[in-house]
Amino acid sequence: MQRKYLKTFFLLTLLFSLISCGKNNKQTQESDIANHHVIITYLTTGNKPKDSGTSEMLEKLNERLNELVNAELEIYYIPWNNYQTNYNLKLSEKDGSLDLIGTATDWLDAWKNVNLGNFMPLPDEILKTYAPKTWAQVSEEHWNVCRVNGMIYLMPEDNFTQWTNHGFMYRTDWAKEAGLNGVHSWEDLTKYLSFVKKNKNVMPWDSDGASSSFHPEGYIQSKSDFIIADGITSTNMFGTRKSNMKKIYSPLFEGNELVEYAKLMREWNQQGFWPKDIMTNGNGNRSNRDEFCEGLVGVEQHHTQTWYTQVYNKLKKNVPGADSGFFWFGEESGNIVYQTITHGAMAISAASKHPERALMVYDLIRNDEECYKLFNYGIEGVQFTRNSEGLREPVPGVPGITTNYWWGRNDQLEVRDTGTNWEVFDSINATYSKYKIDYPFGQIVWDLSNISSEIDAVADVYGQYMGNICYGQNPNPVQYVADFRQDLRKAGIEKIISELQKQLDSFYSNNK
Structure with a gap:
């Protein structure tokens, strides 16, 4: 523990020294930029592109970064296969090879990595000096969500409208044939999939169970x-009920919903809604999404945003007469929470050799119009063009870019594209606005230090059981869930709940 405090003190001393020059700081900064060219490495999740589009874009981007801050950017990709483990392992190396790190509190263990010392603390003055536009754009309230013990560790993606809640995309034309006025419940979905299985001669859902979300x-x-509750486990095992937000609850450990879900998934498996080899299959280069857009399967499961930006128009173009709808999880109960602003965020590696220049580069990527459009869309006139309505569209046959920049997008600089159905976007936004609540625990940073071994053990149990539950692979789902819960108890889930409850109680006590 003493080493951790000493290390934090050293980092803070280093960072504060960068701004301690007062009036001379601007001259020092300009001199450093002029005399020291640096390479800033940005880590993101996703597979490294095999074509030349991204490298061509980076060459153009780096011309501008060199001009403005005498720096250039490289990208380090964490492939999707086993990405969570590999991501955390790479961050833990702290060997100085990384500068900017894409992260998230709900799916990429951001708070865990803060507690492990993998991210650099960022004093307010550092951000004001080296990322001034970002500092000005993010509100005080949002900065406070990114603090631990008063110190900022994350720069949130809080100025970008998106809906990353999950659900099922389905064919509205087929639902109508099935006698349904759309799919608005799990019972509707079961009836719809049964109709597809019996009448459309396609696999209802060609899911790749080995990597499905x-x-x-x-x-x-x-x-x-x-x-x-975000920031505890990437498997979303803990939270509260809207009707009692002061009590920690795990529906995977108690309640009847998991039992009913397991029974339904067993039914889906028996009806043949997915391939028999669901737990080992892989679709190669043909994903279920590709097949859905070609009219070859009945559903696709992913984000709302995936539906209106990638799927809706593509299906209509590929399959004349086809149309799609979106059954969003929580629709039956009107249960939807607008994502935390740290669903995407940027951090600075604790071992970065150039933290001040990394902040400058981030500030440009997030706020400079030319850098933003290059990094998000590619080279205009080469990799994308605009139609008569000003909408962005790719150039046919030209490789696009893969930067997976989900950590600082900016509505003020976004260019709407032809692939998104903006009427659907506006419509689903209006629907969600009727029901949504803001994420209520954004200012809680869960301290997992006393329960880290139990969390790891519970995660192992989850991994052993959940695939079989989700795809109905056990003939007795009720007993299987009971066994799962018994193993969760042995792994220490009750200790986790007790510890989290103490912290939630403290949060409410301090925020009366």
Whole structure:
């Protein structure tokens, strides 16, 4: 523990020294930029592109970064296969090879990595000096969400409108044939998939069970008022109910929703809604999403944003007469929480050799119009053009870019594209606005130090059981869930709940 405090003190001393020159700081900064060219490495999740589009864009981007801050940017990719483990391992190396790190409190263990010392603390003055536009754009309230013990560790993606809540995309034309006025419940969805199986001669859902992001919380959110608490586990096991936000609750450990879900998934498996080899299959270069857009499957499961930006128009173009809808998890109960502003965020590696220049580069990527458009869309006139309505569209046959920049997008600089159905976007926004609540626990930084071993053990149990539950692979789902819960108890889930409850109690006590 003493080493951790000493290390933090050293980092803070280093950072404060960068701004301690007062009036001379600007001259020092300008001199450093003029005399020291640096390479800033940005880490993101996703597979490294195989074509030349991204490198061509970076060459152009680096011309501007060199001109403005005498720096250039390289990208380090963490492939999707086993990304969570590999991401955390790379961050833990702290060997100085990384500068900017894309992160998230709800799916990329941001707070865990803060507690492990993998991210650099950022004093307010450092941000004001080296990322002034970002500092001005983010509100005090939002900066406070990014603090631990008063110190900022994250720069939030809080100026970008998106809906990353999950649900099922389905064919509205097929639903009508099935006698449904759309799919608005899990019962509707079951009836729809049964109709597709019997009448359309396609696989209802050609899911790749080995890497699918299909989890039980979608059913649980629909059948209850469960709210996920971010920053505890990437498997979303803990939270509260909307009806009692002062009590920690795990629907995977108690309640009846998981049992009913397991029974339903067993039914789906028996009806053949997915391939028999669901737990080992892989679709190669053909994803279920590709197949859905070609009319070859009945559903696709992913974000709302994926539906209106990638799928809706593509299906209509590829399959004449086809149309799609979106059954969002929580629709039955009106249970939807607008994501935390740290669903995407940027951090600075604790071992960065150039933290001040990394902040400058981030500030440009986030706020400079030319840098932003290059990094998000590519080279205009080469990799994308604009139609007569000003909408962005790719150039056919030209490689696009893959920067996976989900950590600081900016509505003020976004260029709407032809691939998104903006009428659908506006419509679903209006629907969600009727029901949504803001994420209620954004200012809680869960301290997991006393329960880290139990969290790891519970995660292992989750991994052993959940795939079989989600895809109905056990003939007795009720007993299987009971066994799962018993193993969770042995792994220490009750200790986790007790510790989290103490912290939630403290939060409410301090915020009366």
